[in-house]
Amino acid sequence: MKEGQPSVVRRMQSGFRSSPRGFIFLSLLPALVLVLVFTYYPFLRGIVMAFQNYQLFDLTNVHFIGLDNFKTMFHDTKFQHAATNSVYWVFISLILQFSIGLTVALLMNKRFRGRGIFQGFVFYPWALSGFLIGLIWKWMFNSQIGVINDLLLHLGLIHERIGFLSDPSWAMTSVIVANVWYGIAFFAIMLLAALQSVPSELYEAGSMDGANGARKLFNITLPYIMPTVITTTLLRAIWIFNDPSIIYGLTNGGPAGSTHILSSLMLDKIMYGGDYGAASAIGIVMIGILLLYTIFYLTVTRSEKLGDF
Amino acid sequence: MKRNLSKGLKVVFLAVYLIVMAFPLYWIVITSLKPQKDIFSFPLKYWPDRLTFQNYINIIKISKFHIYIANSLLISLSAAVIVVCISVLSAYVLARFKFRAHRHVMLGFFLTQMLPGFVALAPLYLLMTRLDLINTRASLVLMYTVGLIPFSTILLKGFFERIPSSLEEAAMIDGCSRMSALVRVIMPVMLNGIAATFIFAFVQNWNELFVAVLFIDDESLKTLPVAMNSFVMKFDVDWGAMSAGTVLSVLPTIALFAVAQRFIVDGLTQGAVKG
Numbered sequence: 001m002k003e004g005q006p007s008v009v010r011r012m013q014s015g016f017r018s019s020p021r022g023f024i025f026l027s028l029l030p031a032l033v034l035v036l037v038f039t040y041y042p043f044l045r046g047i048v049m050a051f052q053n054y055q056l057f058d059l060t061n062v063h064f065i066g067l068d069n070f071k072t073m074f075h076d077t078k079f080q081h082a083a084t085n086s087v088y089w090v091f092i093s094l095i096l097q098f099s100i101g102l103t104v105a106l107l108m109n110k111r112f113r114g115r116g117i118f119q120g121f122v123f124y125p126w127a128l129s130g131f132l133i134g135l136i137w138k139w140m141f142n143s144q145i146g147v148i149n150d151l152l153l154h155l156g157l158i159h160e161r162i163g164f165l166s167d168p169s170w171a172m173t174s175v176i177v178a179n180v181w182y183g184i185a186f187f188a189i190m191l192l193a194a195l196q197s198v199p200s201e202l203y204e205a206g207s208m209d210g211a212n213g214a215r216k217l218f219n220i221t222l223p224y225i226m227p228t229v230i231t232t233t234l235l236r237a238i239w240i241f242n243d244p245s246i247i248y249g250l251t252n253g254g255p256a257g258s259t260h261i262l263s264s265l266m267l268d269k270i271m272y273g274g275d276y277g278a279a280s281a282i283g284i285v286m287i288g289i290l291l292l293y294t295i296f297y298l299t300v301t302r303s304e305k306l307g308d309f
Numbered sequence: 310m311k312r313n314l315s316k317g318l319k320v321v322f323l324a325v326y327l328i329v330m331a332f333p334l335y336w337i338v339i340t341s342l343k344p345q346k347d348i349f350s351f352p353l354k355y356w357p358d359r360l361t362f363q364n365y366i367n368i369i370k371i372s373k374f375h376i377y378i379a380n381s382l383l384i385s386l387s388a389a390v391i392v393v394c395i396s397v398l399s400a401y402v403l404a405r406f407k408f409r410a411h412r413h414v415m416l417g418f419f420l421t422q423m424l425p426g427f428v429a430l431a432p433l434y435l436l437m438t439r440l441d442l443i444n445t446r447a448s449l450v451l452m453y454t455v456g457l458i459p460f461s462t463i464l465l466k467g468f469f470e471r472i473p474s475s476l477e478e479a480a481m482i483d484g485c486s487r488m489s490a491l492v493r494v495i496m497p498v499m500l501n502g503i504a505a506t507f508i509f510a511f512v513q514n515w516n517e518l519f520v521a522v523l524f525i526d527d528e529s530l531k532t533l534p535v536a537m538n539s540f541v542m543k544f545d546v547d548w549g550a551m552s553a554g555t556v557l558s559v560l561p562t563i564a565l566f567a568v569a570q571r572f573i574v575d576g577l578t579q580g581a582v583k584g
Contacts, residue, residue, distance in 0.1 A: 020487065021408075023402070023487055023488075024402050024406055024408055027398040027399060027401065027402040028398070028399050028402055028403075028414065030395045030398070030399075031395050031396065031398070031399035031458050031462060032399075032414070034395070034454065034455045034458060035417070035418070035421065035455060035458055035459060038433065038436070038451070038452070038455040039421050039424075039429065039455060039456075039459075040417075040421075041432070041436075042429035042430075042432035042433045042436060043424055043428055043429040043432075045429075045432035045435075046428035046429050046430075046431060046432050047428065049431060049432070054431070056431075100326075103322070104326060107319055107322065107323060118323065118327060119570065120566075120567055120570060121327055121330045121331050122326075122330060123566065123570065124330075124334070124563055124566055124567075125330070126512075126566070127512055127559070127562040127563050127565065127566040128516070128559050128562065128563075129515075129516030129517075129518065129534060129558075129559075130516075131516075131518050131534060131537070131538070132516075132534075132537065132555055132558055132559055133333075135537070135541065135551065135555055136333050136334075136336075136337050136555060137333065139336070139337065139340065139548055139551070139552065140333060140336060145348075145349055145351075145353065147336055147353060150352070150353045181329070181330075181333070235422070238422070238423050242423075242425050242426065245518060245519075248518075263425060263427070266425070266427050267427060267519065270427060270430060270431065270523075271522070271523075276431040279427060279428075279431070280428055280431070283425050283427060283428035284428075286425045287424070287425065287428075290423055290425075294423070
């Protein structure tokens with residue numbers, strides 16, 4: 001600060017530096033109160049339910065039963081199957097969404113005619129709900145009059161109709177296809193933005209050193225966008241793991257439970273069984289898996305940045 | 310030669326990708342416009358002989374789609390407006406000041422994004438029953454607002470951080486209070502970010518299904534996704550009606566996306582995930 005400035009200004013400027021406590025408190029209050037009362041309180045209450053007999057249709061008989069919900073769950077073959085499916089669902093969906101999304105983002109990073117319209121088509125699935133995407137794909141996968149069977153027959157890739165959703169050996173692949181289709185947009189948007197933030201001087205320097213396209217990609221582009229890659233893949237994996245809406249719209253877990261993942265099985269327990277105790281027990285296992293995954297992921301990628309707000 | 314080859318590959322990839330992305334939308338729209346007999350006819354008709362709006366007329370007559378659209382609009386808009394108002398305040402404070410609980414508040418908001426939401430659903434139902442809000446539009450407005458506050462705050466915080474604080478300091482030297490500096494000076498500068506947050510919130514609310522299914526029973530209060538959900542249960546075989554309903558449900562958000570694509574891409578990317 002220059003000397004000889006009027007003292008009023010000096011006092012006001014020190015006022016900006018020292019935090020105005022009342023303003024901070026009042027501004028945060030609505031957000032904090034709402035999130036504590038309507039997210040954290042019910043969430044903790046839900047965790048307690050995992051140790052209770054808590055059935056919607058038998059609310060007079062709510063009592064603690066220790067680990068019984070967990071014992072029943074671990075012996076349930078549906079649960080074991082859904083747990084395996086969850087891993088498969090997240091892993092395959094994530095790899096395909098990411099690699100296709102990155103390819104699209106790299107190609108879109110250069111100007112070409114019609115890029116604006118192309119971008120619109122890349123992004124629009126994001127405006128749709130998972131449930132409706134499930135419905136649309138259910139219609140396309142239909143074994144009798146579904147357009148996918150028809151197209152594959154025309155192309156000569158198959159010789160008889162496939163029951164994509166009714167055949168348990170195809171069902172999981174089919175829901176993953178719909179999920180990949182839905183999720184590419186997210187990576188394309190995020191990665192495209194990251195690519196556009198790479199300073200062009202880096203590429204110029206690379207060219208002077210005689211780096212070719214592939215070298216530039218691996219030595220300049222990818223390292224530069226790495227933080228975005230780590231954040232987006234971490235977040236996306238959690239969302240794919242937690243969101244049952246595509247499966248709900250497409251197969252509702254069928255046929256015979258073959259496409260349930262943990263979150264859709266949990267939804268099933270709530271919507272059709274009213275068994276909140278059992279659902280919460282699944283929820284706790286999911287939280288455990290997510291915690292392990294996050295810790296593992298952050299250790300492997302050595303990303304301390306994520307926790308640094 | 311090599312360059313031409315790789316350029317050709319790119320064009321092929323982009324073309325195939327475009328078709329794969331666009332086709333499901335095309336197929337659901339064209340199905341909704343086909344007469345009943347064309348929908349189930351062999352060979353499949355990729356372009357119908359005759360287009361008809363009969364499916365749309367049917368579902369509006371049978372299942373009062375206009376009521377659901379009105380409910381969805383009212384609920385999604387109100388919740389999006391409230392979310393933006395609340396989150397602008399919390400994001401501004403978190404972007405500008407370091408205080409003792411800063412890290413804890415941010416962590417608390419981040420954690421909500423990781424929690425499997427259904428764990429909280431049953432207790433929320435009980436809470437809403439006690440507050441006498443079950444079967445009201447207000448319950449959904451409240452739930453959607455709460456659900457989006459953490460993400461919107463994180464998003465908006467990114468925008469505030471890109472605006473130099475000297476801007477409001479200058480306004481305050483000129484005699485503005487901090488609040489009026491925020492509203493009159495800062496918010497106009499980050500209108501893009503606010504628009505992106507608002508649209509994101511609106512689309513999320515418009516699409517939400519599970520909370521609405523659990524909280525709303527009354528036919529006249531249902532939102533579009535809830536109506537589509539019960540529609541699926543009732544008319545599982547009537548794909549003409551189902552596709553018309555799907556088109557009515559998705560067109561508003563697609564239109565919104567098309568108009569505001571620039572804000573969204575700019576907003577979601579630079580706000581949410583900084584490199």
